[in-house]
Amino acid sequence: MNSREAMEILKLFRPGTADEQDAAFDEARQMAKSDAELGRWFEQHCESTRALRQKFQTIPVPPGLKEQILSERKIRRPVFQRYWGAMLAAAAIVALLLGIQQEFGPLHFQPTGYPTYQKRMTEAVLRGYYMDWRGQDPDRLRAHLKARNAPANYTLPDGLKSTPVVGCAVLKWQGSNVSLICFKSGRPLEPGAQSDVWLFVVDRNAFGEAPAAAPEFKRVNKATTANWSDAGHIYLLAAVADNDFLQKYLQ
């Protein structure tokens, strides 16, 4: 081995790592001890490698990433894993109700109407959510929703048309696909958050009674929602903000 070959080998040597015990470097390291020029080069190599390793190992990690990872797992875990105990209990209740029905005649259930949808959807984004498509192109976003049989031919108010989108997801509500479109208002985001204004769009036929054409505001948890409908869709806009904040997106 000549000093040039030794240098080629030592270029891959990382001081303070498993390379110290790697026999592949032994001969070249020995040569660096006896060849002054190679030795100086090797010393510099080790010093700069140590310095760069220290830089890479201190790359800042976004605050809130850990919490985001943990919360997304909860959302994305299959329903049967999360609720299998509850599902067994529900099955027992259904069996019991069927027995009662047979004995005493049909039962009447409270319909799950728009207020429940409004509450559930808003709380879902407040808890954390997963966008299954990310990007800033509104046309591609619509194409993604369309490909997944979710509402895509919705009409946005001008205020929302000029607000940057960051992604979307498709949710389910009692057999209907719901488009969730995520926007960024420009306010500072919570740690780990990707967006702060959310629009849910569902087919008009998903509910017997839909909101009026003029937006109606309703507080849900810490968020404000604006709710309206047109001939084809029902819209639910939510943000952690007040009515005035949402109003500017509805003009």
Added chain:
Amino acid sequence: MPGPDFEAVVASYYEPLYRFAISLTRSEADACDLAQQTFYMWATKGHQLRDQSKVKSWLFTTLHRSFLESRRSETRFPHSELNEMDADLPVIAPAGARKLDAMQAVEALGKVDEVYRAPVALFYLEDWSYQEIADILEVPIGTVKSRMARGLAQLKLIFAGRSPARNQPGGPHE
């Protein structure tokens, strides 16, 4: 025997995993996505890992695969060819290396050809042996060393303010 608790795995590895991800993507949002996707896969498939001492390398392999898959549909990167003179470049001056901040280092690494980026990132980020890096990247050890050497040489050119000469897209490089 039950595997490690999900939260404990996240707490132990989300930082090194994110650092690897941002070294590959240069984008904070993409790096967060990759890290999240990797832990999601761990939550659904991690139980299949028999040797629980390999959790960290499993996560790195999975993240690297996801990164490659996300890039598969994009145009192949042009690969740089180093000439003989470039191969003889001196090491980065230690004083210069010390002056850099972490994000400048990431920025410079992002300019290295994609095929060399993962080996170089692991060179600086982790303490794994070359065999372990080869296992993580799922390439032979010789390829790891060759890519690492080329990637490090490119990085030196970038730090020196020179752009590596590029071949035509999709040209041979190894």
